[in-house]
Amino acid sequence: MVKDPDGLDLSGLLDVIEREMAAAPGRLQWQMNTTLAHIGIENPELRARAVAIGERLRVLEDYPTSPGCTSPYAPTWIAEMVARAET
Template sequence: MQLSSKAKKIVNQITSNVKLGDLRKIAKDIKKDHELALELWSTRKFLPRQLAILLMDNKLLSQDVIDKLDKDMQDHPLDERNQLMDWLMANQLSKDRKTISLMESWENSPSSLQRRIFWYYQARLRWLGQTPPPNTEQLLSAIERQIEKEKPEVQWAMNFTAGWIGVFDKKYRARCIEVGNKTGLYKGEMVSKGCTPNYLPDFIAIESKKRNL
């Protein structure tokens, strides 16, 4: 795609030392601009694509459009793919009832990124203190059954969901801890100071204590 002068100017502004907060400031000044977002997305560069996500119109994000974005993300390294899809979920997909319904349908999607977002969204409902839907038993049973078979990017989100279920719902806490014991996922993982380990027995103990739960 041939970039407009406006898009070229923005791309030139975005250097490798730009932080997410800087992108948010740029997006706040521009406001919603789906056409510009598509121009920035067409650069195939990570930071312009992060900005593009902030500028998108979520009313235009159909399943077909999301599938195209998903396909484009495959050109990025795994950590960038995950960041782009998580950023899309947090800043666009979770903001509109239609796209929320799409996310809720992705549990068995052929796309590992979309499966990741199904689980990440379920975790987010609990983590952000919203009243979760009455599907906890179903989710935990699926985690127990499938987590060891999943791709790493999906495993992380399933594990994250189990963590928050274990924190907020004492009825399921022992089962969530057992998922961690059984799988051993993230056991011994080193984390930065102030961060909570992903290993479920540790995650649940630390986050529950923080909240006196």
């Protein structure tokens, strides 16, 4: 997804993530969350949908994050990386 997104159905991936991420086992949930964040970071046209999915599912919202590090909670992660890219 990150290295070669050409040809991927990103909207379809968001459908799967939205439907399955909350109940997915730990490692799969982490990977789905990472995919959700990267879709939101790299695709402005899908960003609002990615953030909305993250806000609704709240996966990793309470994950402990060290000071100065970016949270893996997708809405926070997306906002931080987009803000960094704009500076």
